Amino acid sequence: MSDARTEALRNAPLDSWVALSADETRVVAVGTTYEEVSTALDRMGDTDSVILKTPAAWLPMAL
Amino acid sequence: MRFPYRTAPGPGGTTLYYPFIPVRIAGFSGASTRYFEALVDSGAADCIFQTSLASALRLDVQSGIPSVRAGIGGGSEVWVHPITLFVAGHVLQLNAAFSDTLPLAGLLGRSGFFEYFRITFDPASAPPGLELERVHKA
Numbered sequence: 001m002s003d004a005r006t007e008a009l010r011n012a013p014l015d016s017w018v019a020l021s022a023d024e025t026r027v028v029a030v031g032t033t034y035e036e037v038s039t040a041l042d043r044m045g046d047t048d049s050v051i052l053k054t055p056a057a058w059l060p061m062a063l
Numbered sequence: 064m065r066f067p068y069r070t071a072p073g074p075g076g077t078t079l080y081y082p083f084i085p086v087r088i089a090g091f092s093g094a095s096t097r098y099f100e101a102l103v104d105s106g107a108a109d110c111i112f113q114t115s116l117a118s119a120l121r122l123d124v125q126s127g128i129p130s131v132r133a134g135i136g137g138g139s140e141v142w143v144h145p146i147t148l149f150v151a152g153h154v155l156q157l158n159a160a161f162s163d164t165l166p167l168a169g170l171l172g173r174s175g176f177f178e179y180f181r182i183t184f185d186p187a188s189a190p191p192g193l194e195l196e197r198v199h200k201a
Binding site (some may be wrong): 003005008009015017024027033034035038041047049050051052053055056058059060061062063 | 069070071072073074077079081083085096097099100102104106107113115116118119129134135144166168170
């Protein structure tokens with residue numbers, strides 16, 4: 001599952017909001033804002049996906 | 064409750080592990096977000112969320128208390144609001160900062176989060192993970 005999640009995120013747009021399927025293997029919605037992704041999930045009747053924000057680059061994070 | 068670390072891409076096709084956990088937040092109106100991933104960050108003084116989440120809370124971010132947070136990239140303007148945090152079956156009331164420049168959805172820091180849990184980071188196990196145990200102070 002972790003490899004599929006990593007690959008799904010690697011192929012997702014950067015600096016965006018994305019929703020991952022409940023099994024974390026697929027990106028099911030993408031948007032430039034949280035609201036866009038949440039609205040897309042509403043339209044799909046999806047209540048299980050979890051939302052995250054992708055960074056501008058996939059570098060090791062030190063905040 | 065144990066949460067396996069979540070994976071994220073790293074440079075050169077590598078995979079990195081981070082202590083992201085699913086949370087939900089609500090504002091004064093009662094409106095709340097869906098579940099999103101927030102980073103458990105012992106280095107953060109308090110909890111910080113991306114301003115994009117504020118739309119779900121019907122929150123006018125800049126009506127909050129203005130402040131500044133320092134990070135590795137320098138200082139960042141934030142606005143502080145009272146919120147409700149839903150995490151691991153617990154409901155917490157706290158003041159959280161909202162930032163336009165936070166590069167992820169949320170950070171769970173010491174004030175408002177770590178003060179309510181005994182948190183064990185276990186990066187050596189397979190899979191790596193963290194354990195949250197709610198503590199109630201007298």
